[in-house]
Amino acid sequence: MAQVKLNNVVKNYGNVKVVHGADLLIDDSEFIVLVGPSGCGKSTILRMIAGLETISGGEIVIGDQVVNRVSPKDRNVAMVFQNYALYPHMTVRENMAFGLKMAKEPRDIIEKKVNQAAATLELGPYLDRKPAALSGGQRQRVAMGRAIVRQPDVFLFDEPLSNLDAQLRTQMRMELKKLHLQFKTTTIYVTHDQIEAMTLADRIVILKDGYIQQVGSPIEVFERPANVFVAQFIGNPPMNIIKGKCTRVNGAMTLVAGDLSLQLPEDKYQDIAEGKSVLIGIRPDGIKVRDVEHRIREEWRKEATVNVAEILGGQSLLELNISNNRFIAEVEGRMKLHPGDKVTVGFELDRVVLFDPETTEAIA
């Protein structure tokens, strides 16, 4: 087990810079998830940590060793690939034993470790099969087994669940979480599935175009996104972002957007320059439609017209017109609402996030 440190890590392919000075400190036994849209450099960072990709600048430290020039096998990391990369002509047992064999461990130890891992992953019955004779989920488990038996300092996962169907993915996600609780190995996990990111991570690293946007716990990045990109990338449906202004109305700091005006909570954003344009960010689940009266301060209740109502089972999505602003609200239960219906909604304005329209960064 070990700490992993990225100091100003850069990756170029020829003239193209794909990672721009990434700084990251990953604690021992932490579960870190890298997320971001396709092509943002997640895999590249992971592969630089694994040693499969050279580091163009900066340094990567695993434990207390700078590994820039250390070959993959000497970094004591284990990697699980998206398509598993199981050796096709070897049995499950041989696949799992291969790394240990290369490390010249004695046979009886190898045997013991493989059997242990197989038991943990419930692979016992398949040990003598070839990967071709396994289901996707089983192959996934073998790939995990191959990583576990080596007792590495760091686990690296590159979209390990993306080849599985939705149900199996949920199940394997749980198992991954359990494995991490059991082994407590430092884990770096790449995905573009934000549910995986939210459920697995101790901390999430959000990347865009090779720049780290924000590093934080799932709740932090959800509730206090560092910029508009994070606000819209994390959370589904994404955060509502509307253009507005900060002004004082009767001495109280107030957000104004078209005909909508909302008084900011007393402990937030009080020192913004009056008249400043802002982007107002409100999570869809921060707009309440049911029991508004009990939950929401009076100043934060507004009249709304339903444009569209979508029932998703446990929740419903509403597209609302609130004083000529369009909002998406995510509400519990099956609301029998129809286009044109008038409802009272309440904004959880203590959760509002304001962004600078020029920089799109969150305003402190």
Next chain:
Amino acid sequence: MADTISQIRAAFHRKSYLFFLGPSLIIMGSLTLYPMVYGIKLSLTRYNLVRPWIPKTFVGLKNFTDFFSDEYLVKSLWVTFKFAMGTVALQVFIGLLVALVLHQILKKTSLLRFMVLLPMLIVPVVTGIIWRLILNDTYGVLNWIIQWLGIAPQLWLGPDLALITVIIVETWAWLPFSILLFSLGLSSIPEQYYEAAAIDGAGPWRTFFTITLPNLRWTLFIVLVFKFSDALKAFDTIYTLTGGGPGIATRALALYVQNRGFTDFEIGYAMALSILVLTISFIIIGPFISRLDKQYE
């Protein structure tokens, strides 16, 4: 209207396999099946083209039993055996080696790969003629080069070296084929196997034997099948280089068949020899083919 169309469609659908198979059935039938049957018929006759006054007579299996007393046949078989072993081994080893090197240094560039393939574009007869010029003992460039290096000139197509020379030229001419197949095989191996092996700590040899080679099994089989069957039928390169000589030093089976058929005009016996070649091909290549079916078990 819509009905008619769907009827036509259904009718077409039921018989559509005939539509697709038809052309190849006709071609196979006229170019393969008919000549084969006719050949088998001929092989059971005595039929000499230079003595047309002797009628074509049915002799049963006599042509085949004559094999056992034909010492030239044994010699040809022996030449063919050495030729096949030599060319197949060289093409597999050198082909794989070159493909590996190309794969390492090129990855995606294809120009060099294309250049390596050039010899294959040369018609074999031309290959033979070019090499005859290169190998000529008095004015050939090869002897000139080795003399320049201080080595005595050699009789490349003389009795001692002819077979080896022929093997090398044949290998040169067809090496691109195996390089091409091995290159394709190599580029079809997912990079992640190599990455997994690198993380697992496998060195280059280990990686070659646990990843590259097993994943090339299929390619290897194909190369072996093609090269063995080519070697058994080898004709053009040898014919243009040595004509089977000197003496009969390089007279492989196909040349022997040609000699008996078109020098001695014993069509019946030549036909029987051809069938022998075919049978040997089946015996050697059959097992490979049946392995191909089973490859991913």
